[in-house]
Amino acid sequence: MRYVSVNLLLLVSAIVFSNIGCAQKKQSKSAIKSKAIDQKVYPFSDQENAGGWVLNEEVSDEFDGDTIDTTKWFVEGQNGDYYIWKGRAPSQFAPHNVIVEGGKLKLRTQWEPNFNFAKENYADGANTDVYGMHEGKPLPVTTAGIVSKKRFLNGYMEVKSKAGNAAITAAFWAIGYEQELDVYEQMGNPKIDGTILSNTVRTAIHDWSPPAIRPTKAFGNDELVNYKTADSFHVYGVEWGADFLKVFRDGKLTYEAHQKELGTDWVLNNPMEVWLDSEIFKWLGVPHKEELPVDFEVEYMRVWQKPSDNLLARDRAFYGFEGPILFENNPRPLTMVPEDSTPNDYQKFWSIDSTSAKYLKIVEGDYASGVNSLAFSGYGKNEKLEADKVQAITPEGALKLAAGAFKISMKVWLDEGRIADKIHVQLNNPKLTVVFADLTKLARRQWVTVEALFTRNQPSELNDGMLIEIKKEDLPETKAAKLFIDDIQITKI
Numbered sequence: 299m300r301y302v303s304v305n306l307l308l309l310v311s312a313i314v315f316s317n318i319g320c321a322q323k324k325q326s327k328s329a330i331k332s333k334a335i336d337q338k339v340y341p342f343s344d345q346e347n348a349g350g351w352v353l354n355e356e357v358s359d360e361f362d363g364d365t366i367d368t369t370k371w372f373v374e375g376q377n378g379d380y381y382i383w384k385g386r387a388p389s390q391f392a393p394h395n396v397i398v399e400g401g402k403l404k405l406r407t408q409w410e411p412n413f414n415f416a417k418e419n420y421a422d423g424a425n426t427d428v429y430g431m432h433e434g435k436p437l438p439v440t441t442a443g444i445v446s447k448k449r450f451l452n453g454y455m456e457v458k459s460k461a462g463n464a465a466i467t468a469a470f471w472a473i474g475y476e477q478e479l480d481v482y483e484q485m486g487n488p489k490i491d492g493t494i495l496s497n498t499v500r501t502a503i504h505d506w507s508p509p510a511i512r513p514t515k516a517f518g519n520d521e522l523v524n525y526k527t528a529d530s531f532h533v534y535g536v537e538w539g540a541d542f543l544k545v546f547r548d549g550k551l552t553y554e555a556h557q558k559e560l561g562t563d564w565v566l567n568n569p570m571e572v573w574l575d576s577e578i579f580k581w582l583g584v585p586h587k588e589e590l591p592v593d594f595e596v597e598y599m600r601v602w603q604k605p606s607d608n609l610l611a612r613d614r615a616f617y618g619f620e621g622p623i624l625f626e627n628n629p630r631p632l633t634m635v636p637e638d639s640t641p642n643d644y645q646k647f648w649s650i651d652s653t654s655a656k657y658l659k660i661v662e663g664d665y666a667s668g669v670n671s672l673a674f675s676g677y678g679k680n681e682k683l684e685a686d687k688v689q690a691i692t693p694e695g696a697l698k699l700a701a702g703a704f705k706i707s708m709k710v711w712l713d714e715g716r717i718a719d720k721i722h723v724q725l726n727n728p729k730l731t732v733v734f735a736d737l738t739k740l741a742r743r744q745w746v747t748v749e750a751l752f753t754r755n756q757p758s759e760l761n762d763g764m765l766i767e768i769k770k771e772d773l774p775e776t777k778a779a780k781l782f783i784d785d786i787q788i789t790k791i
Contacts, residue, residue, distance in 0.1 A: 339600070340602070341535060341537075341602060342546065342549040343535065343537075343546045343549040343550070345549075349537075349604065351604060352602060352604070353601070354453065356370070357599075358598075358599060358601050359371070359403075359598065359599050359600075360401070360598050361398050361403040362398075362401055364399060365398055366396050366398050366403070370446060370448070371444040371445065372445045373396050373444055374444065375391045380632065381445055384416050384420065386577040386579070387429045387578075388428065388429060388430060388432040388580070389429075389466075389576075389577060390415055390416060390430065390439075391442055392442065395440055395442035396442045397593075401597065403599075404593040404594070405441070405468075405574060405576050405594040406442055407439060407462055407576050407593075408590050409439060410439070410440045412438075413430070415428075415430030415438065416429045432580065439585055441575065441576040441577060442575065442594075443573065443574070443576070446572040448626060449570055451569040451614060451615055452539055452540055452603065452604075453538060453603035453604070454536070454602045454603075455535060455538070455572065455600070456546075456600050457470050457533070457534055457574075457596050458534075458597040458598055459594070459596045459597065460529075461484045461485070462486045462528060462592030462593050462595075463487050464585040464586075464592040465485065465487055465489045465578070465585045466577070466585050466594075467484065467575075467576055467579055468485075468527065469482070469573065470482050470534060470574055471483070471572075471573045472573060473570055473571060473573065473636050474569050474621070475569075475620075475622055476505070476506045476565065476621065476637060477503075477504070477505065477566055477570065477636060478502075478503065478636060479538070479543075479566060480500065480502040481535070481536050482499050482500060484500070484527040486526070486527060486528030486592065486594075487526075487589070488579075489583020489584070492581060493582070494520075494582060495522070496527065496528065497522055497524070498520055498521070498522060499520070499523055500519075501518050501521070501545050502515050502517075503565065505563070506565075510637040516563045517555055517560060517563060519553040521552050521553065531597060532548055533546075533549065534546070540667055540668075541558070542554065542556045543555045543566065562663055562669045564669065565669075567620040567621065568615045568621040568622075569624060572599065572601070574594075574596060608788065608789055609789060610786065610788050614785075614787075615668065616648075616692075617785070617787070618667060618668045618670070618785050618786070619648070619660045619668070619671055619672050620668040620669070622645035623645070623692065624645055625645070629644065630644045631644060646693035646696070648691065649692075650691075653685045653688065654688035656688075657674055657676070657677070657683065657768075658675075658690050659675065660673070661673045665782075665784055666711070667785055671783060672784070673780060673781075674718065674780060674782075675780050676713070676777075676778040676779050677776070678776075679776060682770075683770040683778070685770065686769065687768065687769045687770060688768050689766065690766045691764075692763040692764045692765070694726075694760075694761040694762075695760060695761055695763065696762070696763045697725060697758050697764055698758050699725075699757060699762070699788065701755055701757050702754065702791070703753045704751070704753070704789065705749055705750070705788070706749065706751075706752060706786070707788075707789075708734070708748060708787070709745045709748075709784045709785045710737070710745070710746055711745050711784075712740055712741075712781045713743065713781065714743060714779060715779030716779055717781060719735065719737055719772045720736075720768075721733075721748075721767075722734075722765075722766070722768070722769065723765070723766055724764070724767065725752075725754070725763075726761070726762055728755075728762075732750050732752050733750075734750060737781075745784070764786075
């Protein structure tokens with residue numbers, strides 16, 4: 299669909315309320331250090347920083363000191379807590395295998411017959427092994443895994459690492475809502491020739507949208523390199539854009555994928571958390587007692603992103619109707635898997651009441667970006683809107699704006715026929731309404747950007763949010779055409 303930009307008139311009303319004071323956060327030593335890194339270290343494939351990258355300090359780590367930074371990382375098994383799983387049986391994650399020393403993260407795999415393995419199995423496809431057991435015999439192997447506590451949307455993630463020299467994986471990957479990106483899976487010394495060799499760097503992208511039935515792989519690439527991944531350190535990275543993925547090794551582009559070829563198989567549309575871990579892939583053999591312990595070593599893990607003037611950029615996926623908005627000040631539920639669409643204190647979704655749901659729905663396949671949009675389905679001959687208005691509402695706290703002057707925009711796609719003349723957008727606290735009017739004058743069957751200006755004299759209250767509304771009074775009496783809404787943005791003027 300073609301893209302057209304159109305300025306519209308708006309109607310704005312505002313309610314004044316009291317200021318909220320903001321306490322300035324003190325910089326930690328690690329933050330100061332990270333900022334110093336930001337001034338001199340950039341992606342290995344872009345040493346001159348032509349891309350304008352800025353280090354995301356919340357996710358990046360140089361692994362200095364003598365212990366893992368638990369403000370940034372969740373350690374699998376620490377204090378008895380496991381996130382999503384305990385590891386791929388027969389091995390099990392153990393927190394004491396997460397080691398920071400000599401400027402490196404070391405994720406250790408070792409033989410531990412005295413470890414208290416969980417008395418359960420992990421059902422992963424055909425794998426129903428019990429932890430600590432393999433083919434009816436003890437295999438007391440412990441491994442390690444860490445997960446970033448923050449997620450991010452789009453950017454450049456990179457590690458310098460070396461796999462452990464055993465039949466154990468080294469994995470640098472990320473998951474988010476309905477998606478998984480395996481930047482690499484490596485196997486230091488497999489016992490069986492198969493899908494991953496000692497010189498394979500496997501990149502795979504998985505679609506976890508329900509029903510999440512294996513195989514979930516959407517696309518990816520296997521690269522054979524001229525070295526064993528356990529022999530030396532190398533730099534591995536990916537640039538993850540809104541509609542493309544580029545994979546790099548030692549600064550060289552090795553694979554890329556684009557949504558224009560993949561369509562709705564492009565699943566990387568929501569924020570992701572970073573994982574670093576080791577697992578047994580029993581179909582490639584199991585590690586022997588004599589070759590353990592071994593370490594999957596990582597010198598650093600860095601994430602860069604590009605600045606944006608969109609004040610909703612952090613939640614761009616939510617305001618593009620791709621997935622939930624994240625409330626990362628609340629703990630992530632330990633059982634929350636990528637395919638989980640259950641609202642909780644950590645992730646929340648657009649709310650559409652039962653009457654509105656007859657006409658409003660988040661749909662896949664009609665989109666300006668990502669794969670989803672908000673659709674107003676319209677209605678046919680001898681039909682009419684069965685309510686005075688239909689609404690899609692964000693959760694409370696979804697909007698955080700300072701006082702000032704702003705521009706709000708959205709992309710709309712209008713079908714041919716009698717169309718709604720207006721779309722109302724309400725900011726909830728302080729209350730303010732923006733009306734995108736004269737939709738009937740816009741081009742049809744193509745994405746059009748509509749925008750308007752507004753001013754808020756006070757910042758958002760804690761429960762501020764947004765409401766999108768289509769009113770009966772703005773619709774034809776019968777046979778209303780469908781329309782789609784996508785990519786809501788707010789910028790400061």
